[in-house]
Amino acid sequence: MERRSDGPRLALEATALIKVDVLGPAIHSRIMNASQRGMLLVMPDSRPVGTRIRVTVQIDEPRREITVVGIIVHTSTMESIDPRFTARIGIFLTETGDDWRILCDNLAQTAPKKRK
Secondary structure (H helix, E strand, O other): OOOOOOOOOEEEEEEEEEEOOOOOOOEEEEEEEEEOOEEEEEEOOOOOOOOEEEEEEEEOOOOEEEEEEEEEEEEEEOOOOOOOOOEEEEEEEEEOOHHHHHHHHHHHHHOOOOOO
């Protein structure tokens, strides 16, 4: 499968609530970075590649929530100082809205420029 670049990954340290099963409880996690088409997050345990996942991103300033849907495309376990987060999960986003695009655009505008 050819993988197209969707721009740089942008630092986004935010709390996220994960729903794997519509009826199940939300799982607390942390987003490490994001782009318009994907995100990397850490969570308590891994899920299989191919799992559909709903992520509610909780932003502090200004306070709001953004919900996106995606598919897990890679997972890895990690040693962590914080035992609540032992899995690193890569998500390809399949459903986003204007609020997600605007957040990513704002992050790109405030990101430090790379030196050439």
